[in-house]
Amino acid sequence: xxxxxxxxxxxxxxxxxxxxxxxxxxxxxxxxxxxxxxxxxxxxxxxxxxxxxxxxxxxxxxxxxxxxxxxxxxxxxxxxxxxxxxxxxxxxxxxxxxxxxxxxxxxxxxxxxxxxxxxxxxxxxxxxxxxxxxxxxxxxxxxxxxxxxxxxxxxxxxxxxxxxxxxxxxxxxxxxxxxxxxxxxxxxxxxxxxxxxxxxxxxxxxxxxxxxxxxxxxxxxxxxxxxxxxxxxxxxxxxxxxxxxxxxxxxxxxxxxxxxxxxxxxxxxxxxxxxxxxxxxxxxxxxxxxxxxxxxxxxxxxxxxxxxxxxxxxxxxxxxxxxxxxxxxxxxxxxxxxxxxxxxxxxxxxxxxxxxxxxxxxxxxxxxxxxxxxxxxxxxxxxxxxxxxxxxxxxxxxxxxxxxxxxxxxxxxxxxxxxxxxxxxxxxxxxxxxxxxxxxxxxxxxxxxxxxxxxxxxxxxxxxxxxx
RNA sequence: GCCCCCAUCGUCCAGUGGCCUAGGACGCCGCCCUUUCAAGGCGGUAACACGGGUUCGAAUCCCGUUGGGGGUGCCA
Numbered sequence: 224x225x226x227x228x229x230x231x232x233x234x235x236x237x238x239x240x241x242x243x244x245x246x247x248x249x250x251x252x253x254x255x256x257x258x259x260x261x262x263x264x265x266x267x268x269x270x271x272x273x274x275x276x277x278x279x280x281x282x283x284x285x286x287x288x289x290x291x292x293x294x295x296x297x298x299x300x301x302x303x304x305x306x307x308x309x310x311x312x313x314x315x316x317x318x319x320x321x322x323x324x325x326x327x328x329x330x331x332x333x334x335x336x337x338x339x340x341x342x343x344x345x346x347x348x349x350x351x352x353x354x355x356x357x358x359x360x361x362x363x364x365x366x367x368x369x370x371x372x373x374x375x376x377x378x379x380x381x382x383x384x385x386x387x388x389x390x391x392x393x394x395x396x397x398x399x400x401x402x403x404x405x406x407x408x409x410x411x412x413x414x415x416x417x418x419x420x421x422x423x424x425x426x427x428x429x430x431x432x433x434x435x436x437x438x439x440x441x442x443x444x445x446x447x448x449x450x451x452x453x454x455x456x457x458x459x460x461x462x463x464x465x466x467x468x469x470x471x472x473x474x475x476x477x478x479x480x481x482x483x484x485x486x487x488x489x490x491x492x493x494x495x496x497x498x499x500x501x502x503x504x505x506x507x508x509x510x511x512x513x514x515x516x517x518x519x520x521x522x523x524x525x526x527x528x529x530x531x532x533x534x535x536x537x538x539x540x541x542x543x544x545x546x547x548x549x550x551x552x553x554x555x556x557x558x559x560x561x562x563x564x565x566x567x568x569x570x571x572x573x574x575x576x577x578x579x580x581x582x583x584x585x586x587x588x589x590x591x592x593x594x595x596x597x598x599x600x601x602x603x604x605x606x607x608x609x610x611x612x613x614x615x616x617x618x619x620x621x622x623x624x625x626x627x628x629x630x631x632x633x634x635x636x637x638x639x640x641x642x643x644x645x646x647x648x649x650x651x652x653x654x655x656x657x658x659x660x661x662x663x664x665x666x667x668x669x670x671x672x673x674x675x676x677x678x679x680x681x682x683x684x685x686x687x688x689x690x691x
Numbered sequence: 692g693c694c695c696c697c698a699u700c701g702u703c704c705a706g707u708g709g710c711c712u713a714g715g716a717c718g719c720c721g722c723c724c725u726u727u728c729a730a731g732g733c734g735g736u737a738a739c740a741c742g743g744g745u746u747c748g749a750a751u752c753c754c755g756u757u758g759g760g761g762g763u764g765c766c767a
Contacts, residue, residue: 232767233767234766234767236766236767266767268766268767269766269767271766272766272767322765324765325765326764326765329764329765337692339692339693339694339763340692340693340763341693341763341764358765359765360765376695376696376697379695379696380695381694381695382694385693385694385763386694387763389764389765390764390765391765392765393765394765395765397765399764399765399766399767400766400767401767404767419761420695420696420697420760420761420762421761421762421767422761422762422767423695423696423761423762424694424695424696424761424762424763425762425767426695446696448696448697448760449760449761451760453702455759455760456760457760457761483703486703486704486716487703487704488703488704489704490703490704490705490715490716491704492705494704494705494714494715494716495715495716496703496704496715496716496717497716513697513703513704514696514697515696515697515698515760516697516759516760516761517702517703517704518702518703520702520703520717520718522702522717522718523702523703523716523717523718524717525717526716526717526718527717529729529730533730564729567729567730568728568729568730569729570729578728597727627726630726631726634726648725648726648727649725649726649727650726651726652726652727653726653727655726656726656727657727660727662727663727663728664727664728664729665727665728666727666728666729667726667727667728668726668727669726
């Protein structure tokens with residue numbers, strides 16, 4: 224069998240969202256796996272809705288995900304002549320006819336009939352000539368069935384009698400998706416049509432057009448299950464926050480995003496979910512894709528993202544978090560020394576800066592609740608702890624181990640000890656941590672103090688002591 | 692309404708007639724580790740929608756019911 228050719232065919236009527244990205248990924252995986260190509264086709268025939276700038280966004284997101292296409296992107300708006308020619312062929316052969324019904328008329332007649340909505344074939348035999356206000360409709364056969372084999376769904380068939388005569392060319396002369404899609408797939412030599420299963424019902428029309436046109440085009444189909452929200456509804460750009468750009472901006476790594484997306488509707492045979500893309504390429508098979516809809520679970524995505532972040536070398540971690548620093552260099556300067564410690568505590572790259580701001584800023588704001596629960600609650604001991612810390616830290620070496628020794632000693636002095644008389648650092652570090660970082664949670668304390676510096680550490684400890 | 696689908700833990704995936712007293716992952720809960728928080732280790736919670744068949748035997752095959760989704764545009 225010749226090298227497969229796949230295509231990702233987004234419409235620039237919206238941003239690239241995770242559902243598109245998943246379809247893109249599956250196409251890309253098949254192409255890579257089988258040594259074929261994945262082409263990119265921009266379906267911009269709807270002049271009213273297509274927005275050129277969205278094409279740029281889509282291309283940007285595809286590049287960001289690292290799922291690049293082969294060759295030059297094809298724009299349908301530049302190939303209108305191909306569709307016009309196909310329409311002529313169908314018309315000449317009597318497989319299409321002109322119709323001057325407005326959609327209002329079509330709907331009204333359907334309502335009056337009380338029957339199913341849709342076009343009733345009103346203009347089939349009227350012999351109208353094309354021109355102003357007329358659309359070209361495909362004449363669907365009255366009998367027979369149109370069926371196809373779908374890699375994920377098995378055999379699917381439709382009764383032609385249930386298909387309405389659909390529009391090929393709008394009255395503006397611009398082709399619809401139905402026509403352009405088939406003509407292009409044939410012309411581009413597409414062998415695998417892998418797309419969302421919202422296209423299943425349109426597939427018989429695709430087949431009918433191709434067949435009637437006499438195209439030697441027999442792609443295999445794979446309709447991917449829908450990605451749904453918590454209400455089990457198809458993800459919607461309006462209802463759900465699903466644009467790929469939003470995830471990028473929220474601090475997700477593209478490789479984590481791609482890995483997670485691969486897990487929706489598919490799973491590796493050995494159960495190892497988080498793994499390099501090249502391994503997924505090797506394992507992926509359309510035959511293994513599940514036919515049921517999958518819930519897009521942001522929590523699991525976060526877990527995958529955190530795992531990818533933790534796998535980063537410390538300097539790489541800092542480099543990749545850098546674009547998310549509002550304070551740039553200043554933040555980078557304080558993160559770098561404790562990169563590994565911070566890295567293991569974040570799920571998103573956007574969480575890095577807020578975790579270390581206390582190291583960067585001159586002033587620290589004390590969180591009320593932390594102050595109450597970790598300082599005030601300990602009463603006298605908290606004051607004693609701060610006093611001992613101030614005394615000890617004023618003179619020790621400024622290294623993590625020396626700082627630890629001082630604070631352990633301070634804990635014993637202040638009475639933070641367990642029943643066996645051992646210093647109890649889980650509680651003793653509280654007053655110091657809150658005084659210095661402003662809150663109860665954060666990176667490991669001793670290492671943080673090293674970065675903060677003796678001066679600012681002592682200032683903050685004294686300020687807290689005074690406030691007690 | 693009509694057409695096309697889907698149906699295993701809360702969620703994602705495994706399971707393709709006996710290996711299933713149903714497995715892994717996320718989440719959640721507990722314990723351990725521990726300078727907070729994470730991470731890590733250990734353990735736990737939790738599912739074959741229902742009813743009929745077929746079969747020696749069904750989560751796996753068939754039919755029906757129920758539930759859910761998608762489509763039904765001069766959108767894609």
